[in-house]
Amino acid sequence: MTAALRFDPIRLPEKCEQLRKEVRAFLAEEIAAGTFDPHKPNREDTDAPEFSRRVGAKGWLGMTWPKKYGGQERSFLERYVVTEEMRVANAPTRRFFVADRQSGPVLLKYAPEHIKMEILPRICRGEICFAIGMSEPNSGSDLFAAKTRATKTDGGYLINGTKIWTSSAHIADYMIAIFRTSPPTKENRRHGLTQFLVKMKQPGIKVNPIGQITGQYEFNEVVFTDHFIPDDHVLGEVDGAWKQATSELAYERSGPERFLETYYVLTELVRAVGPNPDTRSAEGIGRLVAQLHTMRRMSVSVAGMLEAGKEPVVEASIVKDIGTVWEQQLPHRVRDLAAFVEETATNRETLERQLDFAIKTAPKLTIQGGTTEVLRGIIARGLGLR
Amino acid sequence: MAESDNIVVETAEKIFADLADPQTINNDKTNAWQAPLWQALSEAGLPLSWVPDDLGGSGASLADGFALLNAAGRFAVAVPLAETMLAGWLLAQARIASPEGEMTVVPASPKDRITVDADGALSGRARGVPFAKAAKNFAVLAHGKDGAVIALIDAMKVRIEAGLNVGYDHSDTVTLDRIQPITTKPAPKGLDQTTLMLMGGVARSLQIAGALESVLDISVRYSNERVAFEKKISKFQAVQHNLARLAGESAAALAAATSAADAIANAKSFNDEVYLEAASAKIRCAEAAEKGGGIAHQVHGAIGFTMEHILHRYSLRALAWRDDFGSESYWAVELGKLVASRGADELWPLVASR
Numbered sequence: 206m207t208a209a210l211r212f213d214p215i216r217l218p219e220k221c222e223q224l225r226k227e228v229r230a231f232l233a234e235e236i237a238a239g240t241f242d243p244h245k246p247n248r249e250d251t252d253a254p255e256f257s258r259r260v261g262a263k264g265w266l267g268m269t270w271p272k273k274y275g276g277q278e279r280s281f282l283e284r285y286v287v288t289e290e291m292r293v294a295n296a297p298t299r300r301f302f303v304a305d306r307q308s309g310p311v312l313l314k315y316a317p318e319h320i321k322m323e324i325l326p327r328i329c330r331g332e333i334c335f336a337i338g339m340s341e342p343n344s345g346s347d348l349f350a351a352k353t354r355a356t357k358t359d360g361g362y363l364i365n366g367t368k369i370w371t372s373s374a375h376i377a378d379y380m381i382a383i384f385r386t387s388p389p390t391k392e393n394r395r396h397g398l399t400q401f402l403v404k405m406k407q408p409g410i411k412v413n414p415i416g417q418i419t420g421q422y423e424f425n426e427v428v429f430t431d432h433f434i435p436d437d438h439v440l441g442e443v444d445g446a447w448k449q450a451t452s453e454l455a456y457e458r459s460g461p462e463r464f465l466e467t468y469y470v471l472t473e474l475v476r477a478v479g480p481n482p483d484t485r486s487a488e489g490i491g492r493l494v495a496q497l498h499t500m501r502r503m504s505v506s507v508a509g510m511l512e513a514g515k516e517p518v519v520e521a522s523i524v525k526d527i528g529t530v531w532e533q534q535l536p537h538r539v540r541d542l543a544a545f546v547e548e549t550a551t552n553r554e555t556l557e558r559q560l561d562f563a564i565k566t567a568p569k570l571t572i573q574g575g576t577t578e579v580l581r582g583i584i585a586r587g588l589g590l591r
Numbered sequence: 592m593a594e595s596d597n598i599v600v601e602t603a604e605k606i607f608a609d610l611a612d613p614q615t616i617n618n619d620k621t622n623a624w625q626a627p628l629w630q631a632l633s634e635a636g637l638p639l640s641w642v643p644d645d646l647g648g649s650g651a652s653l654a655d656g657f658a659l660l661n662a663a664g665r666f667a668v669a670v671p672l673a674e675t676m677l678a679g680w681l682l683a684q685a686r687i688a689s690p691e692g693e694m695t696v697v698p699a700s701p702k703d704r705i706t707v708d709a710d711g712a713l714s715g716r717a718r719g720v721p722f723a724k725a726a727k728n729f730a731v732l733a734h735g736k737d738g739a740v741i742a743l744i745d746a747m748k749v750r751i752e753a754g755l756n757v758g759y760d761h762s763d764t765v766t767l768d769r770i771q772p773i774t775t776k777p778a779p780k781g782l783d784q785t786t787l788m789l790m791g792g793v794a795r796s797l798q799i800a801g802a803l804e805s806v807l808d809i810s811v812r813y814s815n816e817r818v819a820f821e822k823k824i825s826k827f828q829a830v831q832h833n834l835a836r837l838a839g840e841s842a843a844a845l846a847a848a849t850s851a852a853d854a855i856a857n858a859k860s861f862n863d864e865v866y867l868e869a870a871s872a873k874i875r876c877a878e879a880a881e882k883g884g885g886i887a888h889q890v891h892g893a894i895g896f897t898m899e900h901i902l903h904r905y906s907l908r909a910l911a912w913r914d915d916f917g918s919e920s921y922w923a924v925e926l927g928k929l930v931a932s933r934g935a936d937e938l939w940p941l942v943a944s945r
Contacts, residue, residue: 212846214853476935487927495874499847585831
C-alpha cells in the first residue's frame with residue numbers, strides 16, 4: 206500500500222469520563238453565575254480573565270505538562286475532553302486557548318530553563334494570554350516568505366517589520382513569532398528564520414485592531430519598530446525555525462476545535478424541529494450527526510496516536526481538512542433544514558441569530574491555522590505525490 | 592489497517608493474494624476462480640469465523656471477524672464470505688449449528704419482513720438478498736405472534752428471482768411461501784431486525800472502507816505512472832488535491848467503520864451509543880463510496896471506465912454495498928429520529944459517549 210493511513214478506534218479511558226463530568230459541572234456553575242451564555246456563540250466578544258484563572262485553578266491548563274512547570278502530567282486524551290467540553294459549551298477560552306494548545310508546548314521544547322520556570326506556571330494558572338506571530342502582509346500560507354527582520358545587536362535582537370492577522374494580539378501578554386535572522390539560501394529557501402518569544406505591551410510594538418466581517422475585532426496588525434528582544438528569548442536554533450514548525454502541527458490541526466466551531470447551530474436545529482421531525486429534517490440531521498460522529502472519532506484517534514508518542518502529521522491534516530470544510534458548510538445545511546421550522550418554535554429567534562453569526566464566521570474556518578490548499582498539499586506529500 | 596496484525600486476517604490475506612488477485616479475476620470471464628477461492632476460505636474456517644466451535648465454526652472473535660471483512664473489502668472479494676459470516680453469526684445467536692457451504696441472510700433490507708406462522712412455516716418476500724443464488728442455505732430472521740425467531744432453511748425450497756447489483760454481484764429477490772425450516776429457535780431477547788441490519792451495515796461499511804483503501808492505492812499508483820502534458824499527472828496540483836480528498840474520504844470510511852466494529856465487539860447490548868456508531872458508519876461509508884469513487888474515476892480518465900481495468904471491481908462494489916442492510920438515506924432518517932427524540936441537549940452527550 207502506498208498510503209497506510211491509520212485511524213485506530215481509540216476508546217477514551219474511564220478517567221476521562223470522570224473528568225468530563227467535572228468539566229460539565231464546572232461549566233454549568235459558570236453559566237449559572239452569568240460568566241457566559243452558551244447560546245451566544247460570539248464568545249470572542251467576551252474577554253474573561255477571571256474565568257481563565259478559574260480554569261487554571263482547576264488544573265485544566267497545561268494539564269499534560271511536567272509538574273515542575275505547573276502542569277498535571279495528565280494524558281492528551283484528558284486534555285481532549287476538557288477542550289471539547291469547553292468548545293461545545295461556547296465557553297470564553299480565548300485568553301488561554303492558544304497558550305495551552307500551542308505556545309506552551311513550543312516553550313517546553315525550545316525555551317531555556319529559566320524562561321520555562323518563569324512563564325509556564327503562569328500559563329497553567331490562566332494568568333497570561335499568547336498570540337502567534339506568523340503571517341505578514343506579503344507572507345500568509347507561504348510562511349517562509351516572512352520578512353520582518355531580527356537584527357543582532359548587543360545582548361539581543363532589534364525587530365522591525367509587521368505581523369498581521371494576529372489573533373488576540375491586543376490582549377496578549379506574549380507572542381511566539383518567527384523573524385528573519387538571515388536571508389534564505391539558494392539551496393534552502395526555508396533557511397534564515399528564527400522563532401522568538403516576544404513580550405508584548407513593550408516599547409517598539411504597536412497593535413492595530415482589524416475589523417472582521419463578523420463585526421468583531423479579534424485579529425490585529427502588529428508593527429515592530431526597533432523592538433528589543435534579549436538573547437535568551439530565542440526559541441531553538443537560529444535560522445532553523447523551519448525544522449521546528451512541522452511536528453507540532455499535528456497537535457494544532459486535529460483537535461475538536463477543528464470541527465466544532467459552528468456546532469451550536471446543529472443543537473439549536475434539533476431543538477427547533479422538536480421530538481417528531483418530518484422525514485426531510487430527520488434525514489438531514491441524521492447525516493450531519495453521522496458526519497460529526499465520524500470526524501470526532503478520527504480526531505480522538507489522532508489524539509490517541511499523539512498520546513502514544515506518534516507523529517500522525519498526515520492524519521491530523523486530514524482531520525483539519527475534512528473538519529473545517531464540514532463546520533464551514535454546517536450553518537448552510539442547517540439553514541436549508543431550518544427553512545421549514547414552524548414559526549412557533551420557541552427557539553426560532555435564537556437559531557436565526559446563531560445562523561447569522563455562524564454564516565459570517567464560516568469563511569475563516571478553512572483559512573486559519575493552515576488553509577485547505579496547504580493541508581491538501583501536505584496530504585499529497587504524505588501520499589507520495591510530491 | 593494496512594498491515595494485518597492478527598492471524599485470521601493474515602490467513603485471509605494470503606488466500607486472497609494467491610486466489611483472488613484482482614487482475615487475474617478480471618481477465619477470467621468463466622468464473623473458474625470462484626470454486627478454488629471458496630474452497631481455500633472454507634478449509635481455513637473463515638466463512639464460519641463467527642460460529643463457535645461447538646456449532647461447527649472456527650470461533651473467532653467479533654473483532655477478528657470484522658478485521659477479516661475489512662481485508663475482504665481491500666480485495667473486493669466477490670464470493671459470499673461476508674454473507675456466510677453474517678448468516679453463521681445470526682444462527683449462532685439462537686444456538687443453531689451452521690451447515691457447510693455458502694449461506695446468506697434473509698431479510699437484507701430493513702423494509703422487508705418475513706413472518707412465521709403458528710406451525711413454524713415461514714412466508715414473505717425479501718429483495719436485494721446478496722448472493723442468494725449462490726447460497727445453499729439461508730439464515731432467516733422472522734417475526735410471529737410469539738416474537739422473533741431465527742431459522743435455517745434450505746435454499747432449494749425457496750423461489751429466487753436472480754438479479755445483479757451495480758457491482759455485478761448477485762442481489763436477488765427471495766420469496767418464501769410457507770416454507771418449513773430445517774431448524775427454528777426463538778431469537779434471544781434484544782435481537783431484532785434492527786440488530787441484524789446494524790450488524791450487516793457494519794459488515795458492509797468495513798468492506799466499503801477496505802475497497803476505498805485499495806481505490807486510493809490504485810489511484811495514487813496510476814497518477815505516478817501516467818504522463819500527460821510531459822509530466823506525471825501526480826505533479827499537477829489539481830490532481831494532488833483531488834487525491835488528498837480521496838484520502839480523506841478513505842480515511843473517514845475506515846475510521847467510521849472500524850470504530851463501529853469496535854463498538855459492537857465491546858458492547859453488552861445494542862444501545863443508543865452502538866446505534867449511533869453503526870448507523871453513522873453506514874451513512875458515512877456510503878457517502879465516501881460516492882465521493883471517493885468519483886475522484887478515483889476522474890483521476891483514471893477513460894481507462895478506469897473500461898471493463899479491462901480493475902478499478903471498477905472496487906468502485907462499483909463500494910457503491911453497490913451502500914444498498915444492503917439499509918441505505919444511507921434510510922439510516923440517516925432513523926438516526927435523525929433517534930437524535931430528535933432524545934432532544935437537543937442529549938445530542939452532545941451521545942456523540943461524546945466514547
